[in-house]
Amino acid sequence: MARIEDVAVRAGVSVGTVSNVLNRPQAVSPATRAKVQAAIAELGYVPHAAARALVAGRTSTIGLVVPEVTNPFFADLARGAEDVADEHDVTVMLYNSDKSADRELRYLGQLETQRVQGILVTPVRQVTGGMDALVARGTPVVLLDHPAGRRNICSVTVDDHTGGALAATHLIERGHRHIAFVGGPLTVVQVGARLAGAREVVEAAGGTLEVIETRGLGVAAARTAATDFARRPAATRPTAMFCANDILALGALQTATREGLRVPDDLAIVGYDDIDFAAAAAVPLTSVRQPRHQLGRVAAQLLFEEIHEPAQHGHRQVVFQPELIARESSRVPAHAG
Numbered sequence: 001m002a003r004i005e006d007v008a009v010r011a012g013v014s015v016g017t018v019s020n021v022l023n024r025p026q027a028v029s030p031a032t033r034a035k036v037q038a039a040i041a042e043l044g045y046v047p048h049a050a051a052r053a054l055v056a057g058r059t060s061t062i063g064l065v066v067p068e069v070t071n072p073f074f075a076d077l078a079r080g081a082e083d084v085a086d087e088h089d090v091t092v093m094l095y096n097s098d099k100s101a102d103r104e105l106r107y108l109g110q111l112e113t114q115r116v117q118g119i120l121v122t123p124v125r126q127v128t129g130g131m132d133a134l135v136a137r138g139t140p141v142v143l144l145d146h147p148a149g150r151r152n153i154c155s156v157t158v159d160d161h162t163g164g165a166l167a168a169t170h171l172i173e174r175g176h177r178h179i180a181f182v183g184g185p186l187t188v189v190q191v192g193a194r195l196a197g198a199r200e201v202v203e204a205a206g207g208t209l210e211v212i213e214t215r216g217l218g219v220a221a222a223r224t225a226a227t228d229f230a231r232r233p234a235a236t237r238p239t240a241m242f243c244a245n246d247i248l249a250l251g252a253l254q255t256a257t258r259e260g261l262r263v264p265d266d267l268a269i270v271g272y273d274d275i276d277f278a279a280a281a282a283v284p285l286t287s288v289r290q291p292r293h294q295l296g297r298v299a300a301q302l303l304f305e306e307i308h309e310p311a312q313h314g315h316r317q318v319v320f321q322p323e324l325i326a327r328e329s330s331r332v333p334a335h336a337g
Helices: 004-011 015-023 030-043 049-056 072-087 101-113 129-136 160-173 189-204 219-230 246-258 276-280 292-308
Strands: 061-066 091-096 119-121 141-144 154-158 178-183 208-213 240-243 268-273 286-289 317-320 323-325
Touching: 004 015, 004 030, 015 030, 061 072, 061 101, 072 091, 072 292, 091 101, 101 119, 101 129, 119 292, 129 141, 141 292, 154 160, 154 292, 160 178, 160 189, 160 240, 160 268, 160 286, 160 323, 178 189, 178 219, 178 246, 189 208, 219 246, 240 246, 246 268, 246 276, 292 317
Parallel strands: 061 091, 061 119, 119 141, 141 154, 154 317, 178 208, 178 240, 240 268, 268 286
Antiparallel strands: 286 323
């Protein structure tokens, strides 16, 4: 197996220059860098990851901590971040906090101990003191799908208040005045913002918004909420349902249909995220679209800006605008009007 000394001899440079090409390529001229890279290819030299980390002070990895890896929304975020990391020849280490603030804090500590270059994180709740301390000790952090609420850290989010307003406006325009909002816990920042946007529109239109708070944002929570909803007397039921994400909406659609409700004739449903499964549902789901892949890409780009040019980097809060995608689940019934 070739050694770093063999690469240096073949390229006609010092071992230190080879090390710089591997760990600090910007410090080496393009011509010298090309010679070293050619020697590496000819000899089949494989750098030792631990040794590289010792020299560089950081590993060739970044961390990504999300609350729920089984949710396709976060899978798409991860793909966007991974595409950018690949452009920088960096590996993404994915951690699932499972919506536990304690687990999230433990994973952030592990990533710092492993000397990652930086961390992307979707916090379970608000930004914690532990996260602030991480930033203060020199590990770049970017919040993903979560507002920063401060100027010492970058964030990439979608305007969830506007997203909730879009969903409610869509239903109001289709004649619904008694609408249910399904999601929770309401302490989740995104859920609260979507609810606030919807409530503002419904109340302005003289309608009523009934809040059905769930214990989580998964299919099981949706089935419980939708079963109770469907078994209520028809006269007391809202005619439309806005769910805080597509997983809830798809679970509600499945359960409502099983309980004998016709979607959208008896119940219109709107989701949030516009994951790939939304358009493929038995009744294609109307949803508020978030640019999921782009969220991950931009967050990673901000992280690498801070990693490579910390002195020039200015913390930014990037906010994307959502878009409502209308499908069959909220169309106006043929007998309406």
